[in-house]
Structure formats: structure tokens, C-alpha cells
Amino acid sequence: MQDYDEVTAFLGEWGLFQRLIFFLLSASIIPNGFNGMSVVFLAGTPEHHCRVPDTANLSSVWRNHSLPLQLQDGREVPHRCRRYRLATIVNFSALGLEPGRDVDLEQLEQEGCLDGWEFNRDIYLSTIVTEWSLVCENDWKTPLTTSLFFVGVLLGSFVSGQLSDRFGRKTILFTTMAVQTGFSFLQIFSINWEMFTMLFVIVGMGQISNYVVAFILGTEILGKSVRIIFSTLGVCTFFAVGYMLLPLFAYFIRDWRMLLLALTVPGVLCFPLWWFIPESPRWLISQRRFREAEDIIQKAAKMNNVAAPVVVFDPVEELTPVKQQKVFILDLFRTRNIGTITIMSLLLW
16 A cells, blocks of 8 residues: 555644643553552561560560661661560569660570561551561562563563554553553452562563553554654653652551552542544554544544545555455465465566
């Protein structure tokens, strides 16, 4: 067929249609910025130390000295993962012995945080770290959560292009948008770290797929000069908007479940864009759905208030006989009609 940009040049470069597509597709990328770095706040690790149960019969002096000290940033702070053996210091407390005077604390036996941890709540009310105690011997789970999210991003980047080629740009755009938003919402109801992380992998797949397909759809619909601005400035700027809004949300919402709920709302608000963002005419033409591509261009011309040809895409006139035969053979490949393929190939070549 003739060059698509030449055929649709009558639409202009920056009409109402192009501006609408530019900003709506860019806006659909804002939730991607949320999910890209949300784990920084969802999995924040506040200051913590071993819990000493209130039921332990300790004097106030021994309760204050129940944790060994460790050097951190040039100062001594209570150890995050160890405490003095509780049974021992309870016994010393009952005997009326004083720590440091009657008992050498450095010689005392230590144990792990058998009764859990106390977390500082000055910054976070709750995170997945405080929820499931992802500290000390389990602190490896927090970076693994982030890594697995980006494994999902990697997997999504592999399949998003192929899926959009097969099922259409618009369909996959909104499907991956639903995946990203829906599975983020499901994470709110996670009952353990494993469930949260598995859902996070799927969120990562939806996040990058949404971004990639929005990028492709915009570059295929917009004209030559505008598509350069869209692909370099539009998608990047609105992705950065999501990044910048994320700390603002996290500042006012300190509970990880409520924060995650707030971050899913912009994704839900993007779904009405289905009625405003069209399918890619280029993709429709590649699928030989000329009538649908024609309708989109005619509506775009009406929106831009320009006159459109009666027939924009005429596949019969624009395909030479040889090209028509090649297209026919490609269709045969799709249906795997090997016998007819062989005959037609010999006749053509």
C-alpha cells in the first residue's frame, strides 16, 4: 500500500484528534510510575528491636538493659536481632542484681527475637516488613520482592509486543491496564509475603506491558513530528509524574494497605479512556481490516474539522496484482494450506 503518513497527511500534525491521543495515552502511563517504585514505601523497613514481653517479670532497670548494644553510624543503639537470654535476666532481676554493677552484660548469653519485634512507627504505621516481620533472618525477602517485581517486568516486555500484534494495540493496552490495576488491588488482601510477592510479579508484567503498548499505539497513530515528541517527552514526562506523586501519596498515607488502595484509584480512572482512544489504523490495515481503519480516520478528520477523501484506504487500487498474490499467499500461511501455498508460489515465482 501507499505510505500511511502520505495517505493521512490531510489530517494535519497537531489537530484536536492528535492532541487528544497524545494526552490521553500519556495520562494512561501515570499509574506505571506509581507501581515502578511503590515497593520503596510498601516494603519500608523502620527501626526495630527485639520485643521483650510485658509479662516478663523484669525491673525497669533490667528492662532498659535487656538488649545488647551494637555500633551503628558511629553510635551505640539497641541490637535489632538479638536480646539477652530472657530467663537469665529475669532471674537476675528477681535476685535484685544491678546490670553493669553486679552483672557483666558482655558475658551474658544472647538469644534471637523469640517474641517478635518492636517497630518504630514514627514514619510508617505499617509496611509488609512490619506485617510479616521481614527482618533479621528474613531480611532477604524484602530485596527479593523488588527483584521478582522486575522479573515480571522482564517477562512482560517479552510478551507485550507479540500480544499486541496478535490481538490489537487497544485491546492489549486496556487488558494490561486491568491486570496492573486488578492485581494491585488483590495485593491489599494478601495474607502472607508469598501471596504478596506472586501478585507483585503479575503487577510487574502488566506495568511494563501497559507502558510498551501505549508507546506503540501513540507512535502508530500520531504523525512524524508529533510521534517524536510523544515517544521522548510525552511518555517519559507522565511516567515521571507518577514517580513524583508516589511520595506525596506515601507522605499522607502511612499504612501500606491503604496506600496500595490509593495507588489503584488512578488506574481505575483510566478505564473510561476506552471510549476515547481508538485502535491503531496501521494495525487494522496490517490485518486487512480496511473498513475499520477508514472509520477511525474519517472520525479523526471530522474532529480536526478537515475534509477527508471519500475513500482513504482502497486496498484493491493500491495493491498491484503481484502484491495481491503475495498477500493471498500470506493469508494461506495463516491458514496453513500447504498444498495451495506450493502451487501459488510456483506460479508467482
